Amino acid sequence: xxxxxxxxxxxxxxxxxxxxxxxxxxxxxxxxxxxxxxxxxxxxxxxxxxxxxxxxxxxxxxxxxxxxxxxxxxxxxxxxxxxxxxxxxxxxxxxxxxxxxxxxxxxxxxxxxxxxxxxxxxxxxxxxxxxxxxxxxxxxxxxxxxxxxxxxxxxxxxxxxxxxxxxxxxxxxxxxxxxxxxxxxxxxxxxxxxxxxxxxxxxxxxxxxxxxxxxxxxxxxxxxxxxxxxxxxxxxxxxxxxxxxxxxxxxxxxxxxxxxxxxxxxxxxxxxxx
Numbered sequence: 001x002x003x004x005x006x007x008x009x010x011x012x013x014x015x016x017x018x019x020x021x022x023x024x025x026x027x028x029x030x031x032x033x034x035x036x037x038x039x040x041x042x043x044x045x046x047x048x049x050x051x052x053x054x055x056x057x058x059x060x061x062x063x064x065x066x067x068x069x070x071x072x073x074x075x076x077x078x079x080x081x082x083x084x085x086x087x088x089x090x091x092x093x094x095x096x097x098x099x100x101x102x103x104x105x106x107x108x109x110x111x112x113x114x115x116x117x118x119x120x121x122x123x124x125x126x127x128x129x130x131x132x133x134x135x136x137x138x139x140x141x142x143x144x145x146x147x148x149x150x151x152x153x154x155x156x157x158x159x160x161x162x163x164x165x166x167x168x169x170x171x172x173x174x175x176x177x178x179x180x181x182x183x184x185x186x187x188x189x190x191x192x193x194x195x196x197x198x199x200x201x202x203x204x205x206x207x208x209x210x211x212x213x214x215x216x217x218x219x220x221x222x223x224x225x226x227x228x229x230x231x232x233x234x235x236x237x238x239x240x241x242x243x244x245x246x247x248x249x250x251x252x253x254x255x256x257x258x259x260x261x262x263x264x265x266x267x268x269x270x271x272x273x274x
Contacts, residue, residue: 009101011054014073015047015062020163022066022253028159036065066253083172084113084120086141087127093141094148094172097122100135111136119169149267150174154184154205155197155224160252164195167256181208188212193220193263198238199227206241213245220266221245222259226252 019029034044037058046052056070063073086095097113097120106112106125114121114131122139123129151173155161161177168175176191178184181200185208188194194212196205205223212221223241227233228251242249248266250259 009050010074011059012048012050013099014059015054018063018066018068018073020167022255024163024253033062036062066255068255082120082170084122086122086139095122095139095141097136097140098138100137103133103135106133106135111139148172148174149192149263150176150190151193151195151263152176152178152184152188152191153195154178154181154200154208156180156200157197160197164254164256168260171257171260173260181205184208185211188215191219192267193222195222195224195259198223198225199233204233204237206237209241209245209247220248220263222248222250222263224250224252224254 016026016029019032020026024032030041030045030048033039033048034041037044039047043052047054059073060070063070082097082099084095084097086093099113103112108125111122111124112133113136114123114129114133116129116131121127121129122136123133151168153161153164153168153175155164156179158177158179161179165175165177181203184194188211196208198204209221209223212219223238225233225238228235228238238249241247248262
């Protein structure tokens with residue numbers, strides 16, 4: 001990234017990626033940025049759409065608010081790539097892509113990326129896909145070595161749930177959102193792992209955790225909350241549940257990439273489901 005951050009499209013992509021992986025959906029980002037930087041809503045909106053430039057100091061300050069460095073912010077967007085689906089020969093292949101600029105009319109014979117409801121799709125002019133198109137600067141397709149893991153995400157805040165699910169999908173998981181405990185109980189056997197907000201509605205998910213553990217003694221179960229520091233919920237209750245039911249714990253806002261890496265390590269010690 002140049003020292004004046006003049007590559008607006010890269011800066012905006014880095015910022016958007018940072019905010020999304022920390023649980024901020026796109027439509028809430030301008031308001032959050034305005035509050036965090038003391039800007040008007042209009043000023044923040046221009047920053048997030050590339051109409052106003054980002055300086056390196058601004059980007060470093062933003063990354064620091066989430067405990068990341070400027071290098072973390074840039075590398076997460078430019079080095080890791082994102083998961084996508086590629087249709088070829090009647091088959092759907094998993095691949096990783098690196099996005100370029102938004103494009104209004106893709107050139108003939110080119111491939112481009114479009115974000116669908118189920119994740120990013122690599123398309124051509126012959127494909128019928130809807131959504132904003134982006135050029136692809138790099139594409140990698142490799143044979144799958146492991147089966148795609150499934151994760152259930154439960155939170156009664158739909159914005160948080162949908163954002164986490166979207167980020168998991170970008171990382172190659174089959175993720176499904178749930179907003180009520182009862183809905184997840186009805187289909188719990190479908191999933192390899194579970195990401196649960198500690199309080200759903202007016203109750204903790206302790207009974208749900210007991211049910212999940214009775215069905216599978218080793219599957220990763222992650223508990224999320226943003227209410228420990230405020231004292232709204234009992235830290236002791238969560239600690240006891242972690243010890244008794246072998247749970248993982250993350251405080252919000254979460255870093256989905258770190259959570260996914262933790263789950264990957266947990267799967268190493270879990271028997272494959274038949």
